[in-house]
Every structure is written in C-alpha cells, then in structure tokens.
Amino acid sequence: MTSRNQQLFEKSQQLIPGGVNSPVRAFRSVGGTPIFFKKGLGSRLWDADGKEYIDYINSWGPMILGHAHPEVVAAVQQAAANSLSFGAPTGLELEMAELINRLVPSMEQVRLVSSGTEATMSAIRVARGFTKRNKIIKFEGCYHGHADALLVKAGSGLLTFGEPSSAGVPAEVAAHTLTLDYNNTQMLKDTFASIGDEIACVILEPVVGNMNLIVPQQEFLQTLRALCTQHGTVLIFDEVMTGFRVALGGAQALYGITPDMTTLGKVIGGGLPVGAFGGRKEIMSVLAPLGPVYQAGTLSGNPVAVSAGLTTLKLVQAPGFYESLTAKTTQLVDGLKAAAQKAGVPFSAQSVGGMFGLYFSASTPTSYAEMMQADKSAFNTFFHSMLDSGIYLGPSAFEAGFVSAAHSNADIAQTVQAAEIAFATL
Known part of the structure; x- marks a missing residue:
C-alpha cells in the first residue's frame, strides 16, 4: 500500500521543482521519501500517515519552546x-x-x-x-x-x-x-x-x-x-x-x-x-x-x-532556561556517544547551548575539510534507522540538530535507545 507521504511527494514533484520548497527537504542526500507533516506539539511531530516522531530539527532552530506553545x-x-x-x-x-x-x-x-x-x-x-x-x-x-x-x-x-x-x-x-x-x-x-x-x-x-x-x-x-x-x-x-x-x-x-x-x-x-x-x-x-x-x-x-x-x-528569559536547555542537549550528546562506543562505531558529537552536531568520525571536526572526511554513508544508514524508530533528524550529514525546552528526559532516553539499535546496524 502506497503511503500518504509517497502520494503527496509524487504529486508535489509534478507541481513544485523537486517536490519541495527548500532543497534539503527532498531527502536527496540520504535517499528515500521525504516526510510530509501535518501536526506538531511540544517535542513531537505527526506525519501525513499519522506516525509520531521526536523532532530534533525544530523547523531548523526556531521552535526553541517546542511546537504550538x-x-x-x-x-x-x-x-x-x-x-x-x-x-x-x-x-x-x-x-x-x-x-x-x-x-x-x-x-x-x-x-x-x-x-x-x-x-x-x-x-x-x-x-x-x-x-x-x-x-x-x-x-x-x-x-x-x-x-x-x-x-x-x-x-x-x-x-x-x-x-x-x-x-x-x-x-x-x-x-x-x-x-x-x-x-x-x-x-x-x-x-x-x-x-x-x-x-x-x-x-x-x-x-x-x-x-x-x-x-x-x-x-x-x-x-x-x-x-x-x-x-x-x-x-x-x-x-x-x-x-x-x-x-x-x-x-x-x-x-x-x-x-x-x-x-x-x-x-x-x-x-x-x-x-x-x-x-x-x-x-x-x-x-x-x-x-x-x-x-x-x-x-x-x-x-x-x-x-x-x-x-x-x-x-526564553525565564531564570534557568538556557541552563536547562544546555543540560538537555549535553545529556542527548553524551547518551549518543556512549551508545556508539558500546557498539564500537567511530563516532563523535558535541553541543553548544541548544544546538548539537553528530559526526561519523573518531574526532569532532574543526573545519569544512575535516567535516568532509566523516562517513556520510554511515550517517545515511543511521538516519533511516532512527527515522524508522520515530526519531526525526536533519536529512543530511551536514546539518546541525536542535533540542527544544519541550524535550523531556523520556524523549532523550527514547532517542538513545533508538540510537543503540541504529548503531548496531553499522
């Protein structure tokens, strides 16, 4: 049975160049069918098929409070x-x-x-x-x-x-x-x-x-x-x-x-x-x-x-807002690094405030040239495994991720659990 996402994408490609209104949304870097969303609330998104995701794109940054605050x-x-x-x-x-x-x-x-x-x-x-x-x-x-x-x-x-x-x-x-x-x-x-x-x-x-x-x-x-x-x-x-x-x-x-x-x-x-x-x-x-x-x-x-x-x-000026956001993002990054280490996968990650980066390389890059040496194929496999588990990351190895104030400890634990499954496939 053809999914609603697939139906929408096929129709969109007839009317919109590449089927999308901004290139990275087309999933060309990672392969597969882009997700069409219909609802967001807090840390979660729901796609056209009704599947639920934990969102780490946050509209590429703006949704620092979460969706539909x-x-x-x-x-x-x-x-x-x-x-x-x-x-x-x-x-x-x-x-x-x-x-x-x-x-x-x-x-x-x-x-x-x-x-x-x-x-x-x-x-x-x-x-x-x-x-x-x-x-x-x-x-x-x-x-x-x-x-x-x-x-x-x-x-x-x-x-x-x-x-x-x-x-x-x-x-x-x-x-x-x-x-x-x-x-x-x-x-x-x-x-x-x-x-x-x-x-x-x-x-x-x-x-x-x-x-x-x-x-x-x-x-x-x-x-x-x-x-x-x-x-x-x-x-x-x-x-x-x-x-x-x-x-x-x-x-x-x-x-x-x-x-x-x-x-x-x-x-x-x-x-x-x-x-x-x-x-x-x-x-x-x-x-x-x-x-x-x-x-x-x-x-x-x-x-x-x-x-x-x-x-x-x-x-966002509330006392402790950025300390809490930074701590959540650090918790996510540390959990992912531990999961990768357990699986023996060359991987590094870092964060600044509510932004984070994931790299399939042994050390964190400091320049474009170093970033280009990361394993893009490994990221693509990881991305699709995470997507299957209901974790929505940026559909490119060259995009930062974002945590919102709405993300809970349970969200992060679920994400790390999904990453353990994803790393095991590499």
Missing part, C-alpha cells in the same frame, strides 16, 4: 484578529527593537526584515555602503542565505576569489567574494596583510550550523575581531541560527566577541518569518531614509510574526 499561539491569534498586515509602523516593531537591543547590546539600531537571507544580504550592502569598499570575506562551509554574492565555491589556498557555486549567478557578481578556511587564523592574518584595506566586511557563523556543528576556536575569533578593527572592516556575525539558540545574548555573548553588525532570524520569529540586522548606530545610519543605502520590505515587521517572536523571546 500555548502562549505563542495565543499571541498570534490575538495579533491576527487585529489584521494580518498594515505595511505601516506598529508599536510591536519598536518593542522588538528595544528587546533585541537590550539582549544583544552590540545592535544599537535594528531593522526588521522577513528572512535570514534578507538580513545577511542587507547587512553586507550596508557594510559596503559604510566602508565604500567592495570585497567581502566568507568562510568555507558557512551558509548565509542564497543571495548571489554568497553562493560562492570555496577553494583551497589563500585568496580564493569567487566562482559561482549556483547556476544563475554571474561570475562578476561573485568576483568580490573571498572564501577562507574556518578556524584558520594564519590564513586570516595573511589575507588582511595582503588586502586588508580593501575588505568591506567579514561575515561568519560564529558557531557554524550549516556544515554540521563546528565550534570556533577562541584565537580565531579574537584575531578576526582585532584585524577588522585595525583595517576598518565591518565584522558581521551571522546569528540567524545561533541567536538566542546557544545563549540569551547569542554566540557573541558566549564567546565575548563584539561584532560591528549582527543578523538574526529563526528564534526571533518564534516559527514565523522574521529576520533582523543591526549594529553600531554610525553604520546603520547609512540606511535609507537617513542615508544612501536602500533597503525595503512590504511585510517587514509584520505584526503577527513579530508577536510570535516577542512572546518567544520573553519566555
């Missing part, structure tokens, strides 16, 4: 009753800006947008307008949305200038993007020594979540901050994923590094599409209507989405 749902319902959109200022936007500034003090001024891609794209435009320079630096394996200038192949060696890694991106658009190795402090020093005064900005995920979870080395972050200051380069922390996920003040609070600009998304929308970018007032003042850098959005600051985000951000 009653206070968030109530806030959305109340806001929606007053109109879904105005295309004009509301007091909620100001409340959100004030809260972000209080929790992330480096963001002296904030502008709301509707996605993480829009936030990073706009932040880079502002940095270029502020510095009057064109070159930007990103790091291999870091993903900052699908803006043209950021879809650049990473190559080996110093000063790998941009080659588009997506069709439809003109080479001349990507030509000003340099890609360096994450956590490679010497490469940073050499690059800035060569062309430091030509670089408008450096953008990075301070904790990488888009080549699985890669943790920054403190020396790397400190050197980056010092070099940007020395050369008048704008340092942008892309905290779309890490913002309010790894700590209340984001990765910048966790590691004690103050960027010039920050981009946010995911958690600040509470599950609805909200993004933000902000930074020092002198930098943000180049934005229209004050300055020459143009950026606009009809649905920016949408009242329904902002209401969901505000309620989420208020709830």
Whole structure:
C-alpha cells in the first residue's frame, strides 16, 4: 500500500521543482521519501500517515519552546484578529527593537526584515555602503542565505576569489567574494596583510550550523575581531541560527566577541518569518531614509510574526532556561556517544547551548575539510534507522540538530535507545 507521504511527494514533484520548497527537504542526500507533516506539539511531530516522531530539527532552530506553545499561539491569534498586515509602523516593531537591543547590546539600531537571507544580504550592502569598499570575506562551509554574492565555491589556498557555486549567478557578481578556511587564523592574518584595506566586511557563523556543528576556536575569533578593527572592516556575525539558540545574548555573548553588525532570524520569529540586522548606530545610519543605502520590505515587521517572536523571546528569559536547555542537549550528546562506543562505531558529537552536531568520525571536526572526511554513508544508514524508530533528524550529514525546552528526559532516553539499535546496524 502506497503511503500518504509517497502520494503527496509524487504529486508535489509534478507541481513544485523537486517536490519541495527548500532543497534539503527532498531527502536527496540520504535517499528515500521525504516526510510530509501535518501536526506538531511540544517535542513531537505527526506525519501525513499519522506516525509520531521526536523532532530534533525544530523547523531548523526556531521552535526553541517546542511546537504550538500555548502562549505563542495565543499571541498570534490575538495579533491576527487585529489584521494580518498594515505595511505601516506598529508599536510591536519598536518593542522588538528595544528587546533585541537590550539582549544583544552590540545592535544599537535594528531593522526588521522577513528572512535570514534578507538580513545577511542587507547587512553586507550596508557594510559596503559604510566602508565604500567592495570585497567581502566568507568562510568555507558557512551558509548565509542564497543571495548571489554568497553562493560562492570555496577553494583551497589563500585568496580564493569567487566562482559561482549556483547556476544563475554571474561570475562578476561573485568576483568580490573571498572564501577562507574556518578556524584558520594564519590564513586570516595573511589575507588582511595582503588586502586588508580593501575588505568591506567579514561575515561568519560564529558557531557554524550549516556544515554540521563546528565550534570556533577562541584565537580565531579574537584575531578576526582585532584585524577588522585595525583595517576598518565591518565584522558581521551571522546569528540567524545561533541567536538566542546557544545563549540569551547569542554566540557573541558566549564567546565575548563584539561584532560591528549582527543578523538574526529563526528564534526571533518564534516559527514565523522574521529576520533582523543591526549594529553600531554610525553604520546603520547609512540606511535609507537617513542615508544612501536602500533597503525595503512590504511585510517587514509584520505584526503577527513579530508577536510570535516577542512572546518567544520573553519566555526564553525565564531564570534557568538556557541552563536547562544546555543540560538537555549535553545529556542527548553524551547518551549518543556512549551508545556508539558500546557498539564500537567511530563516532563523535558535541553541543553548544541548544544546538548539537553528530559526526561519523573518531574526532569532532574543526573545519569544512575535516567535516568532509566523516562517513556520510554511515550517517545515511543511521538516519533511516532512527527515522524508522520515530526519531526525526536533519536529512543530511551536514546539518546541525536542535533540542527544544519541550524535550523531556523520556524523549532523550527514547532517542538513545533508538540510537543503540541504529548503531548496531553499522
């Protein structure tokens, strides 16, 4: 009998490219049929066939409170009753800006947008307008949305200038993007020594979540901050994923590094599409209507989405929230490592706040090159075994995972038990 998931996917492929509205959902990396979901509550999801799963994707991070949190749902319902959109200022936007500034003090001024891609794209435009320079630096394996200038192949060696890694991106658009190795402090020093005064900005995920979870080395972050200051380069922390996920003040609070600009998304929308970018007032003042850098959005600051985000951000400020979230995530990671060791499977794992990474390699990777050496085939087998057991992980060996406040000790114990079965198949 054909499952409802299979029926939906077959029909979707006729109407939607690849049958999905975001590529990783297609299960191309792991094989098999993608899951179509119809309900989420707390730590659980239910698919189109009615099967129940413990969710470790959490909509790729935003559902830090779990699915359908009653206070968030109530806030959305109340806001929606007053109109879904105005295309004009509301007091909620100001409340959100004030809260972000209080929790992330480096963001002296904030502008709301509707996605993480829009936030990073706009932040880079502002940095270029502020510095009057064109070159930007990103790091291999870091993903900052699908803006043209950021879809650049990473190559080996110093000063790998941009080659588009997506069709439809003109080479001349990507030509000003340099890609360096994450956590490679010497490469940073050499690059800035060569062309430091030509670089408008450096953008990075301070904790990488888009080549699985890669943790920054403190020396790397400190050197980056010092070099940007020395050369008048704008340092942008892309905290779309890490913002309010790894700590209340984001990765910048966790590691004690103050960027010039920050981009946010995911958690600040509470599950609805909200993004933000902000930074020092002198930098943000180049934005229209004050300055020459143009950026606009009809649905920016949408009242329904902002209401969901505000309620989420208020709830995560509860005493002990992040300590509890971190402890749960550590408990999960430790349980998985113990299960792998018992089965004799080469495996490592780590976590930061409510994010975690699983690697089929003997040690935790610190760079894109090391991550690529992990056993992708082993992950795929593990993934499908876990899925069969009702554990929903990211359908790729190169994605971080997420724990929510709704996950219980019983959820984690059930996950570890499923992993023991999965490791035994390898």
